[in-house]
Amino acid sequence: MFDLxxxxxxxxxxxxxxxxxxxxxxGRIAALLAPGETAMARSFVDASGMQLLPGLVDxxxxxxxxxxxxxxxxxxxxxxxxxxxxxxxxxxxxxxxxTATAAQLSQKMxxxxxxxxxxxxxxxxxxxxxxxxxELLSLSPVSLELFTxxxxxxxxxxxxxxxxxxxxxxxxxxxxxxxSPGDQSILEASAGRDGKGISAFLEGRPxxxxxxxxxxxxxxxxxxxxxxxxxxxxxxxxxxxxxxLRDLADxxxxxxxxxxxxxxxxYAGQAxxxxxxxxxxxxxxxxxxxxxxxxxxxxxxxxxxxxxxxRAEKSATYPAFxxxxxxxxxxxxxxxxxLDLVAEKLIDLSALVRLCAYNPARRFGLGRSKxxxxxxxxxxxxxxxxxxxxxxxxADQATRAGYTPFDGxxxxxxxxxxxxxxxxxxxxxxxxxxxxxxxxxxxx
Numbered sequence: 001m002f003d004l005x006x007x008x009x010x011x012x013x014x015x016x017x018x019x020x021x022x023x024x025x026x027g028r029i030a031a032l033l034a035p036g037e038t039a040m041a042r043s044f045v046d047a048s049g050m051q052l053l054p055g056l057v058d059x060x061x062x063x064x065x066x067x068x069x070x071x072x073x074x075x076x077x078x079x080x081x082x083x084x085x086x087x088x089x090x091x092x093x094x095x096x097x098x099t100a101t102a103a104q105l106s107q108k109m110x111x112x113x114x115x116x117x118x119x120x121x122x123x124x125x126x127x128x129x130x131x132x133x134x135e136l137l138s139l140s141p142v143s144l145e146l147f148t149x150x151x152x153x154x155x156x157x158x159x160x161x162x163x164x165x166x167x168x169x170x171x172x173x174x175x176x177x178x179x180s181p182g183d184q185s186i187l188e189a190s191a192g193r194d195g196k197g198i199s200a201f202l203e204g205r206p207x208x209x210x211x212x213x214x215x216x217x218x219x220x221x222x223x224x225x226x227x228x229x230x231x232x233x234x235x236x237x238x239x240x241x242x243x244x245l246r247d248l249a250d251x252x253x254x255x256x257x258x259x260x261x262x263x264x265x266x267y268a269g270q271a272x273x274x275x276x277x278x279x280x281x282x283x284x285x286x287x288x289x290x291x292x293x294x295x296x297x298x299x300x301x302x303x304x305x306x307x308x309x310x311r312a313e314k315s316a317t318y319p320a321f322x323x324x325x326x327x328x329x330x331x332x333x334x335x336x337x338x339l340d341l342v343a344e345k346l347i348d349l350s351a352l353v354r355l356c357a358y359n360p361a362r363r364f365g366l367g368r369s370k371x372x373x374x375x376x377x378x379x380x381x382x383x384x385x386x387x388x389x390x391x392x393x394x395a396d397q398a399t400r401a402g403y404t405p406f407d408g409x410x411x412x413x414x415x416x417x418x419x420x421x422x423x424x425x426x427x428x429x430x431x432x433x434x435x436x437x438x439x440x441x442x443x444x
Contacts, residue, residue, distance in 0.1 A: 004422055005041035008048030011373050012349045014358035024379040027421035047383050054373050055087025055380030059360035060303035067096025072308045072400050078117035080398040082426050084332035085415050087118045087380040088370050090142050093125040100127045102135040116437025127154050140441035142364040144174050149182025158184035160216050167226040175365050175442040180231040181213025196320035198267045202280050207235035214241045221249035234259040235282050236289035252300035252363050257337040273314050277326040295346050302355040304330030308401035329399040333406050336390050339413035365442030379422035388414035
């Protein structure tokens with residue numbers, strides 16, 4: 001007997017779709033049955049006419065705890081995720097303090113225990129003091145993050161040589177290594193020139209810096225055999241470099257939904273501070289190149305870079321545009337803006353699952369339990385009605401930031417239910433069962 005049987009829906013996986021009923025037992029998918037096949041269950045959900053997607057896996061989010069909880073915390077961030085159908089978050093290490101040691105990662109996990117509305121895997125940062133790296137890796141973080149620019153010096157690997165040497169050290173021991181493709185030399189040179197406005201901010205983080213960072217990451221991975229994931233690419237030049245070099249090594253790349261909808265021109269508007277982040281938005285030509293790359297399958301993962309700030313922080317006056325805290329919320333809106341891309345026919349539903357669930361789960365060591373509606377996987381399931389729409393408003397956002405860059409957007413599709421390990425945690429936009437999330441770890 002099943003604990004739950006979900007009937008009548010169409011299953012959407014990375015490799016296609018099919019009609020099937022889902023039998024769930026002990027939090028996992030126990031069977032996929034032919035539509036209408038007789039089966040016994042303690043409870044039933046009728047999903048007739050609905051699309052059933054695996055819960056989304058966001059590979060790049062900042063939950064801001066510890067130390068920055070005026071911006072976000074584990075409860076608020078995972079609540080936003082649950083309401084948006086993101087059932088697994090991979091949390092970045094740039095809190096206060098940065099998560100660089102086994103002690104810091106253990107303390108972070110202890111703070112999170114019992115306070116998560118969805119599952120969370122933790123990512124740790126590589127520092128130049130890596131003496132206790134083995135102890136850190138024993139806690140099975142889902143990635144190690146290596147930064148090349150715009151971060152404190154102790155975490156900055158700003159040349160091909162130091163990146164390569166660290167990847168050589170990590171290649172056999174570590175899970176995937178995330179690399180943000182910046183260029184400290186360009187950033188420092190631009191900072192020495194006059195200008196504190198938007199143009200000066202853009203000048204310090206040009207497509208050239210991104211393209212050079214991508215090339216450096218791929219070449220270092222090829223030299224060392226390390227598994228690398230390149231964070232947030234969004235320029236035409238960066239895509240061109242990635243397309244030419246990607247076969248040299250085991251490297252994946254991500255972008256974010258906001259990179260597909262906004263350009264640098266939007267900084268000049270009233271919401272410019274809210275939209276400020278890094279990498280900066282690019283020109284219309286770059287956006288079109290990125291959309292084409294997405295439709296052609298050149299982008300591996302779609303993540304949010306959910307990075308909220310308190311309203312007072314974003315709205316304060318700063319000496320320069322570059323000084324405005326960078327980042328914006330994204331967990332609660334990921335599914336809906338991706339469904340809009342499906343409606344535009346830029347991608348299909350299987351590509352949405354591949355980009356937002358299957359690929360991130362596999363890349364970060366969670367592929368045995370997350371990212372697919374398949375026997376043996378966790379029963380993390382979204383029930384989506386494509387015959388309805390969703391209107392996104394600031395007032396509905398659960399993040400502490402209290403806004404979304406997509407405010408006022410009406411999107412295709414409505415999320416009726418969210419299941420986490422077989423429990424219905426969300427129904428029609430309301431969180432029914434809080435604190436059901438668990439900490440997940442990389443599995444080799």
